[in-house]
Amino acid sequence: MWRRSQCSRCRVCFEGIKEPAMPLPRGKKPTVTGGSKIPKLAATATENQEDGPQVKRSSSPPHGAPKKRTAFIDITNAHKVQISLPGRKKATAKKQTKKTSSASVPAQNQANLQKSSSVSSEETTAKKDKAEEEKEEEAQEDVAAPAEELVASAPPAAREVPAHLKKQAIPEEFDIDSENSEDCYMCPEYAKDIFDYLKQREEKFVxxxxxxxxxxxxxxxxxxxxxxxxxxxxxxxxxxxxxxxxxxxxxxxxxxxxxxxxxxxxxxxxxxxxxxxxxxxxxxxxxxxxxxxxxxxxxxxxxxxxxxxxxxLSFDINIPTAYRFLRRYAKCVSAGMDTLTLARYYCEMSLMEMEMVSERGSLLASACLLMALVTKDLGGWRPILQFHSGYQTSDLAPLVRKLYLMLLAPPDEKLAAIRNKYSHRVFSEVACLPLVNIDVLEKALSQ
CATH class of the missing domain: 1.10.472.10 (Cyclin-like)
Incomplete structure (x- = not known):
């Protein structure tokens, strides 16, 4: 069976590669379907062949049938069709000019040309070379013409991206994703953009x-x-x-x-x-x-x-949750698993409180992480957290005080699932840790 490791969703890990068998409904047994009946197409074809000798079909279409036609030009008639290409206009014009000039040559010139048939072989060779040069020039013009048209039709130079649309440069001291540049599953190029988008999307689900x-x-x-x-x-x-x-x-x-x-x-x-x-x-x-x-x-x-x-819900169920933001913000300060688990305990306890329903997930995650950092004596809200979360300590102070009062209240024996869960050694028994002193918490909130 599949088994999830403790790394949760940063990279989902499973042990084993065997597909799990789907459980059958209780009280039902798997049924075996009978073999499907396959039509005997081969036998039918054989019977048709044995009916009589094959008769060669006439190539002419039956009466009233449409004529066969290819999508563009029949290959057999391609030599009869003149295709005009855009790059051959100049060469065609030159050839027509030459034909016109040769047709208007008077009869006397033709007689003179006949008399000059005794020209030496050197002059004949020179004329042939000249003719070949003219052909090469025409071929070069045919190639250059489409290139000129492509250059003329090329779009103008791309405009510069406006300043407000450019991607925000991340300062080197706040860059937490470059270390994962070799890991495509972590999406280091888009990680901050993804969480910024989720933070904007929260406004839709308030x-x-x-x-x-x-x-x-x-x-x-x-x-x-x-x-x-x-x-x-x-x-x-x-x-x-x-x-x-x-x-x-x-x-x-x-x-x-x-x-x-x-x-x-x-x-x-x-x-x-x-x-x-x-x-x-x-x-x-x-x-x-x-x-x-x-x-x-x-x-x-x-x-x-x-x-x-x-x-x-209009099938729109991709709702940003506090848990995703909590893992992201804990990575900003390289928080250990015990600190992250303590923040997760605070965050999960807040799920049962009705007054926490109106809080945004990113703000709730930030407040829980701040409480965990203060409890573990790891400092307060750092500049790198302010950069990635967008919240200052003053924005978190009211919610942190609410969380503190929630955790300070006596536990309800009927609602002990979360406390029992985080009292296990798998979760470092963080539910058994005492709450931080209120004076220490207020000092961290005043910074």
């Missing part, structure tokens, strides 16, 4: 508190759903990008469509299915998602919900 549009739901129900989706991501060993995208799609769908509380789990499992198709190399099948819902829903209901979600 949300607000939508819970007043849901008469049957409340923030606690949403938190329970997110906690359950974290367990699904762990059990299926899905990428973290899949979890973040599923949460984003759930929030966008709930902000547009009222949902009854009994159908909330169906919405969550369906968004996880869609996100798996978008992010995973080998996504779980529909029956797996029905199984984790304890068969509370039918297959037709899940497929119908998938159609409803995609149509409601």
């Amino acid at each position: 949300l607000s508190d939508y819970m007043h549009k849901q008469p049957s739901l409340n923030p606690e129900m949403r938190a329970i759903l997110i906690d359950w989706l974290v367990e699904v991501q762990e059990n299926f060993e899905l990428n973290h990008e899949t979890l973040y995208l599923a949460v984003k799609m759930t929030d966008h769908y709930l902000s547009l469509t009222p949902v009854h509380r009994e159908m909330l789990q169906l919405v969550g499992s369906t968004t996880m299915l869609i996100a798996s198709k978008f992010e995973e190399r080998s996504p779980p099948c529909v029956d797996d998602f029905l199984y984790i819902c304890d068969d509370a829903y039918k297959r037709e209901e899940l497929i119908s919900m998938e159609t409803s979600i995609l149509q409601t």
